[in-house]
Amino acid sequence: MQENLIVPFVDLKSQYLSLKKEIDSAVLSVMENATFIGGQPVASFENNFASANGAKHCIGVGNGTDALYIILKSLGISAGDEVITVANSWISTSETISQCGAKPVFIDIEPEYYTIDVNRIEEKITSKTKAIIPVHLYGQMAEIDKISTLCKKHNLFLIEDCAQSHLAEYKGIKAGSTGIASSFSFYPGKNLGAYGDGGAVITNDDSLATKMRMFANHGALEKHQHQIEGINSRLDTIQAAILNVKLPHLQKWNKQRLKNALLYNQLLGDISQIKTPKIRSESMHIFHLYVIRAERRNDLMNYLMEKGIQTQIHYPTILPLLTSYNYLNLKAEDFPIAAAYQNSILSLPMFPELTEEQINFVSESIKAFYK
Numbered sequence: 001m002q003e004n005l006i007v008p009f010v011d012l013k014s015q016y017l018s019l020k021k022e023i024d025s026a027v028l029s030v031m032e033n034a035t036f037i038g039g040q041p042v043a044s045f046e047n048n049f050a051s052a053n054g055a056k057h058c059i060g061v062g063n064g065t066d067a068l069y070i071i072l073k074s075l076g077i078s079a080g081d082e083v084i085t086v087a088n089s090w091i092s093t094s095e096t097i098s099q100c101g102a103k104p105v106f107i108d109i110e111p112e113y114y115t116i117d118v119n120r121i122e123e124k125i126t127s128k129t130k131a132i133i134p135v136h137l138y139g140q141m142a143e144i145d146k147i148s149t150l151c152k153k154h155n156l157f158l159i160e161d162c163a164q165s166h167l168a169e170y171k172g173i174k175a176g177s178t179g180i181a182s183s184f185s186f187y188p189g190k191n192l193g194a195y196g197d198g199g200a201v202i203t204n205d206d207s208l209a210t211k212m213r214m215f216a217n218h219g220a221l222e223k224h225q226h227q228i229e230g231i232n233s234r235l236d237t238i239q240a241a242i243l244n245v246k247l248p249h250l251q252k253w254n255k256q257r258l259k260n261a262l263l264y265n266q267l268l269g270d271i272s273q274i275k276t277p278k279i280r281s282e283s284m285h286i287f288h289l290y291v292i293r294a295e296r297r298n299d300l301m302n303y304l305m306e307k308g309i310q311t312q313i314h315y316p317t318i319l320p321l322l323t324s325y326n327y328l329n330l331k332a333e334d335f336p337i338a339a340a341y342q343n344s345i346l347s348l349p350m351f352p353e354l355t356e357e358q359i360n361f362v363s364e365s366i367k368a369f370y371k
């Protein structure tokens with residue numbers, strides 16, 4: 001964290017200090033037990049995270065990107081297949097599709113809530129389409145009920161990217177509970193963050209769970225019994241011990257984020273040059289990110305930085321327009337909403353420990369900029 005920051009984008013240290021005793025002792029006990037791979041902390045986190053999500057199986061893996069790759073490979077996604085996903089996300093969502101040999105097919109976002117535009121999915125379904133990966137972006141769920149209906153109608157796998165949506169809900173449905181399998185990230189800045197990389201997959205499907213556990217462990221369920229070639233992707237034991245301490249606090253932290261977001265919404269609501277985020281009715285938005293759309297976005301960002309307020313952009317270039325996808329020959333006109341929004345979206349500081357004073361300061365600074 002920079003010294004001159006009055007409001008950092010995230011503050012991982014204050015959360016650590018609030019649980020320091022428990023976290024320190026959990027980490028130390030891993031070292032004292034000298035079981036550094038697997039062991040009790042991983043097994044108990046898998047149980048705890050499965051039950052927090054109402055899922056039958058949880059498999060801890062190395063990170064949220066591996067989680068997606070493990071799901072796709074275990075479902076048999078391969079060369080010649082197409083997988084539909086959303087234009088505005090982190091690259092993990094699409095690069096793992098390509099890593100399986102399949103082709104990512106991008107869909108624009110809908111203008112109000114920034115998640116995949118369900119009305120544009122069906123026109124992109126072909127005989128090669130095998131799966132749809134919606135992303136519950138910024139902590140708000142996509143219209144999972146409608147996407148699920150589409151998947152059933154066209155016999156497609158539904159895979160939920162829940163990296164930004166731990167325990168989010170929509171119409172009483174938990175993030176990650178509708179798809180055949182769902183991926184989570186415990187990257188430090190996520191709503192449930194480890195102190196390094198970490199991830200998990202959840203599923204209710206017994207045979208898929210076995211396949212995923214096997215693929216993540218060199219294709220073996222028992223040592224030296226390699227039934228297929230796999231990868232080495234584990235949830236680190238120290239990270240699992242830390243996550244076990246943090247998980248019981250997740251619901252409370254999510255609510256604090258929501259409370260902070262509602263205060264921002266109230267304070268920023270009447271500035272005509274910005275649009276505050278909207279919350280779907282019947283939903284629990286967990287505000288992984290608080291994203292506004294702002295006129296003169298880059299100038300505002302610089303102005304706030306000068307005031308000691310750190311902001312970010314999620315994401316400055318939508319996936320289809322990244323250099324990595326030049327070969328797909330996609331144009332901004334193919335994604336009119338997402339391509340327009342990439343130039344106006346701005347993520348304001350958001351974390352559970354953010355104070356009212358800090359939110360006031362950010363809001364007053366934004367008002368001052370537009371005066």
Ligand SMILES: *Cc1c(COP(=O)(O)O)cnc(C)c1O
Pocket residue numbers: 063064065066089090092093135161163164184185186187197198199
């Ligand atoms: C963070 C993130 C991932 C990847 O997680 P890692 O743990 O960093 O690999 C995947 N998808 C989305 C939408 C993310 O935000």
